[in-house]
Amino acid sequence: xxxxxxxxxxxxVSELGAILSAAVEGLELLGxxxxxxxxxGTSYLENALIKARAAFAHTGLPSMADDSGIxxxxxGGSPGIFSARWxxxxxxxxxxxxxxxxxxxVVEEHRAAAFVCTIALVGPDGEASFTGxxxxxxxxxxxxxxxxxxxPVFIPEGFEVTAAELDPEVKNSMSHRALALEQLATxxxxxxx
Amino acid sequence: xxxxxxxxxxxxVSELGAILSAAVEGLELLGxxxxxxxxxGTSYLENALIKARAAFAHTGLPSMADDSGIxxxxxGGSPGIFSARWxxxxxxxxxxxxxxxxxxxVVEEHRAAAFVCTIALVGPDGEASFTGxxxxxxxxxxxxxxxxxxxPVFIPEGFEVTAAELDPEVKNSMSHRALALEQLATxxxxxxx
Numbered sequence: 001x002x003x004x005x006x007x008x009x010x011x012x013v014s015e016l017g018a019i020l021s022a023a024v025e026g027l028e029l030l031g032x033x034x035x036x037x038x039x040x041g042t043s044y045l046e047n048a049l050i051k052a053r054a055a056f057a058h059t060g061l062p063s064m065a066d067d068s069g070i071x072x073x074x075x076g077g078s079p080g081i082f083s084a085r086w087x088x089x090x091x092x093x094x095x096x097x098x099x100x101x102x103x104x105x106v107v108e109e110h111r112a113a114a115f116v117c118t119i120a121l122v123g124p125d126g127e128a129s130f131t132g133x134x135x136x137x138x139x140x141x142x143x144x145x146x147x148x149x150x151x152p153v154f155i156p157e158g159f160e161v162t163a164a165e166l167d168p169e170v171k172n173s174m175s176h177r178a179l180a181l182e183q184l185a186t187x188x189x190x191x192x193x
Numbered sequence: 194x195x196x197x198x199x200x201x202x203x204x205x206v207s208e209l210g211a212i213l214s215a216a217v218e219g220l221e222l223l224g225x226x227x228x229x230x231x232x233x234g235t236s237y238l239e240n241a242l243i244k245a246r247a248a249f250a251h252t253g254l255p256s257m258a259d260d261s262g263i264x265x266x267x268x269g270g271s272p273g274i275f276s277a278r279w280x281x282x283x284x285x286x287x288x289x290x291x292x293x294x295x296x297x298x299v300v301e302e303h304r305a306a307a308f309v310c311t312i313a314l315v316g317p318d319g320e321a322s323f324t325g326x327x328x329x330x331x332x333x334x335x336x337x338x339x340x341x342x343x344x345p346v347f348i349p350e351g352f353e354v355t356a357a358e359l360d361p362e363v364k365n366s367m368s369h370r371a372l373a374l375e376q377l378a379t380x381x382x383x384x385x386x
Contacts, residue, residue, distance in 0.1 A: 040298045042267055074235055076269025088294030098291075101281030105233045 001192065003121070004030045006055035006065035016181070019172075023185035024192070034058035039081075044069065045129055047081055048120035052127075062123030064184070068176060070150045072099070072138060073112040080116075083150065096142060096153050103138055111137040115154060115163075117176040119184050128187060132179025136163075147171065194385065196314070197223045199248035199258035209374070212365075216378035217385070227251035232274075237262065238322055240274055241313035248315075255316030257377070261369060263343045265292070265331060266305040273309075276343065289335060289346050296331055304330040308347060308356075310369040312377050321380060325372025329356075340364060 001024075005013050010031055017029035037054040041047040044067040051065030069083030079086040079099065087094035103111060115134040120127065136156040144152050144164025151164035156174070163171055172178055194217075198206050203224055210222035230247040234240040237260040244258030262276030272279040272292065280287035296304060308327040313320065328350045335345040337357025344357035349367070356364055365371055 038298055040300055042299075042303050075271045075275070076273065078268045078271040080269065082268070082295050085297075086295065088291055098281055102275050102279065104278075105231055106235075107233060110235055 001026055001188070002028045002030055002061055004032050004055050004059050004061045004063040006032050006051040006063050008033060008036065019178075019181055020185060020188075023181075024188045026192075027188065030059075030061070032059070032063070039067070041067075041081065044081055044116055044118035044131070045120065048118045048129065049122065049127065052120040052122040056122040062121065064119055064121045066117055066119045066177070066180065068115065068117035070099075070138075070154065071114050071116055072103070074103070074106055074110050092149055096150060099138065099150070100141065100153060106138075108137065108140075111139075113138045113154065115150070115176040117180040119180045121184065121187075130180045130183035130187065132176040132181075132183070134174065134176040134179070194219055194381070195221045195223055195254055197225050197248050197252050197254045197256040199225050199244040199256050201226060201229065212371075212374055213378060213381075216374075217381045219385075220381065223252075223254070225252065225256070232260070234260075234274065237274055237309055237311035237324070238313065241311050241322065242315065242320065245313040245315040245320075255314065257312055257314045259310055259312045259370070259373065261308065261310035263292075263331075263347060264307050264309055265296070267296070267299055267303050285342055289343060292331065292343070293334065293346060299331075301330065301333075304332075306331045306347065308343070308369040310373040312373045314377065314380075323373045323376035323380065325369040325374075325376070327367065327369040327372070 013031045020029055021027045032055050037050050039047045039050055041050050047067040048065045052063045055063035069080050071077045071080050084090055087098040118129055118131045120129045136154050139153045139155050139162055142152040143162045146168050147164040152162050154163045156163055206224045213222055214220045225248050230243050232240040232243055234243050240260040241258045245256045248256035262273050264270040264273050277283055280291040306329055311322055311324045313322045329348050332346045332348050332355055336355045337345050339361050340357040345355050347356045349356055
């Protein structure tokens, strides 16, 4: 089975492709270089659907897309769908610095947060979606060299280190993205049989 | 009756003093130059109480403080209590620019917002609080020269111009702060009789 991953990020295609093809026999994840729609949805799901629908419309092949972010409780769930451009542009360093500055005076007990990932799958047979949530809290400063996005400022529940300090294999076994991919793989295996 | 306004902003003292003394006979609003506590509350009310309690503890006189902000629906109520330092520092221009950049792809129907102001009054006889809400939406660009804070990017319900384009008298008759002050004045007049 071929599935288009609706992103221009070839690194992401090879990373997710390796995970998914290990979990789903005969699956091939394809890249996408067609038009990218404006992500003007009001939720992770809407944005993932917008991207997956655009790729399906352009390629005619089953297409998937993910939308993810960090939801901070005292910010009412923000940055949320605005996580990637929280500081105004697509600059992860600026995004993290801004979040830490906004929460500067917030004590640890009020720094609860969660990483959220929603994957949408759109094909000739319909649409499906899968969401993974990784709870934790926002750190007071950046720590760690692994990972990307908000990993260096996110301390997962049960740990005293950030997601960027975790061994990538540990992270990839429990992250929001891993949980969503796991559900997707289960679904793909079920419909293949 | 003398009430301390728990702010180092003398402009604010004279502005609110004029409004309140017009509404409450014999009221004198005093400035404050004592210690300023860390505003680490998790709501407008908690922050207003923190400031008013600190001023009451320092002066022994009835003290009031306000906390206000802009709550954007699609941001889950953020910037909220973080409005004044949304971009990381206390820079209104940067705060407004950041909010507009974050909402760049958000269509008009999803730009609902409200200005919120909570006033806390703390004295020997106890504590009271008053909240005013001014509904509207976030504009797509700055407009207008009046006002301050988020006024140039906030279009009040029933208008097609920003709060910074309104005649200051119009704004001061209907704003979140005006509504909260009106409740405070009613309360002060009631306890004076």
